[in-house]
Amino acid sequence: MSGIDEDVRAAELVAAEDKAEQLFDEVARRGLIEPGVAESAVSDRVRDLAADLFGVGRHWHKRVVRSGPNTLAPYRANPPDRTLTDDDIVFLDLGPIFAEWEADFGRTYVLGDDPVKHRLRDDLPRIFDAAAAWFDDRPDVTGAELYAHVCQLATEAGWEFGGAHSGHLVGEFPHELVDGARIESYIAPGNPNPMRRTDRSGRRCHWILEVHLVDRERRIGGFHEQLLTLRRTARGH
Numbered sequence: 001m002s003g004i005d006e007d008v009r010a011a012e013l014v015a016a017e018d019k020a021e022q023l024f025d026e027v028a029r030r031g032l033i034e035p036g037v038a039e040s041a042v043s044d045r046v047r048d049l050a051a052d053l054f055g056v057g058r059h060w061h062k063r064v065v066r067s068g069p070n071t072l073a074p075y076r077a078n079p080p081d082r083t084l085t086d087d088d089i090v091f092l093d094l095g096p097i098f099a100e101w102e103a104d105f106g107r108t109y110v111l112g113d114d115p116v117k118h119r120l121r122d123d124l125p126r127i128f129d130a131a132a133a134w135f136d137d138r139p140d141v142t143g144a145e146l147y148a149h150v151c152q153l154a155t156e157a158g159w160e161f162g163g164a165h166s167g168h169l170v171g172e173f174p175h176e177l178v179d180g181a182r183i184e185s186y187i188a189p190g191n192p193n194p195m196r197r198t199d200r201s202g203r204r205c206h207w208i209l210e211v212h213l214v215d216r217e218r219r220i221g222g223f224h225e226q227l228l229t230l231r232r233t234a235r236g237h
Contacts, residue, residue, distance in 0.1 A: 006204050010230055012101045013170065013206055017227050019054055020094065020103035026053065027092070033109050035086045039065040042084070046092065064093035064106075071221035072214050074163060087112030089120065091223040102170050104208045106225030117220060120159065120213060124224035127153045128211050131166075132228055135195070135209075143184070143191030146209075150187075154213055162214035162221050164188065167228060169199070170208045195229075206230055 023046070027033065032045045043065045067090040070079040075093070084090060093106040108124055110117045131150045135141055147166045154161040165188035183191045187207065197205055209228035214221035 009171070009203065010206070013103075013227065014230050016097075016101040016103040017105060017230075020105035021226075023050055023053060023094075024092065024105060024107050028109065033084065033090050033092075033111070035084050035088070035111060038081050038083050039067055039070070040081045042090075042092075046094065050094075063095075064091075066091055066093075066221075066223075069219040071223070072162065072216065072219060074212075084111065087114055087117075089114075089117045089220050089222060091221075093223055093225060104168075104170055104225055106210065106223045108222035108224060116215070116218060120215065120220060120222045123157050123159065124211050124213060124222050127157060127213070128209060128224050128226070131209060131211070135228060139196060140194050141196075142194055143187045144189050146195065147187050147189055147191075150209075150211065154211075157213070159213040159215060162212035163210060166211065167207055167209040167225075170206055170227070171199075171203070 026049060027046055030049070032049065033042055037045075043063045046065070047063060064075065066073060066079070067082055067084050067088045070082050071089060071091055073079045088111045089108065090111065091106060091108040093104075095102060095104045097103075108121045110121050127150070130153055131146065134149050135146055138145070150166040151161040165186040167187040169185050184193045187195070187209065195205065195207060199205055207228045208225060210223070210225040212221060212223050
């Protein structure tokens with residue numbers, strides 16, 4: 001797909017994310033995240049639903065379902081499987097592949113009435129939007145600068161930022177530039193490169209923004225993730 005038109009690439013990435021959002025909406029509508037069910041079982045339910053609705057047979061990264069204290073764990077960790085409880089906070093982080101195009105989408109759900117957990121869930125999209133607006137206003141922003149600003153926004157809201165990075169490149173599957181050994185693939189400390197650039201194949205870089213907020217004292221966290229660079233230009237937002 002290296003020679004594909006940039007407008008087509010953008011449209012395909014947006015279409016993949018739209019399907020991911022539809023999948024998450026349907027997960028909530030069907031009540032697939034419920035007390036008494038193990039995280040692994042929720043993951044299997046979502047996998048099966050993605051296959052039924054969209055024919056998804058592959059995910060470009062591991063399916064992540066985290067609840068309670070497991071929501072503190074970074075992506076690369078593999079905490080023990082846990083059963084959801086009546087008053088839990090839960091997040092999903094999925095990377096389904098739709099017709100060879102990567103989506104990467106994350107959302108947080110609260111099962112009970114705990115006001116702190118509800119505030120955490122509600123702060124996630126607000127901080128995402130604030131970080132995205134800051135990014136929009138800075139044409140030459142680097143990965144390191146955006147990461148620092150996301151951490152600042154988290155602190156100002158009374159949370160700790162829980163990730164070693166706050167996003168990464170996204171594209172056609174497999175998008176080989178998403179490589180842990182290549183800091184330029186991430187919105188992270190130590191990445192001095194401008195985010196608005198082309199990759200090694202001369203294609204425009206498109207980014208996923210991640211917000212992982214945690215409260216280590218209460219042992220809870222939440223996660224929100226979606227496209228950063230295409231959310232307005234391709235979608236009219």
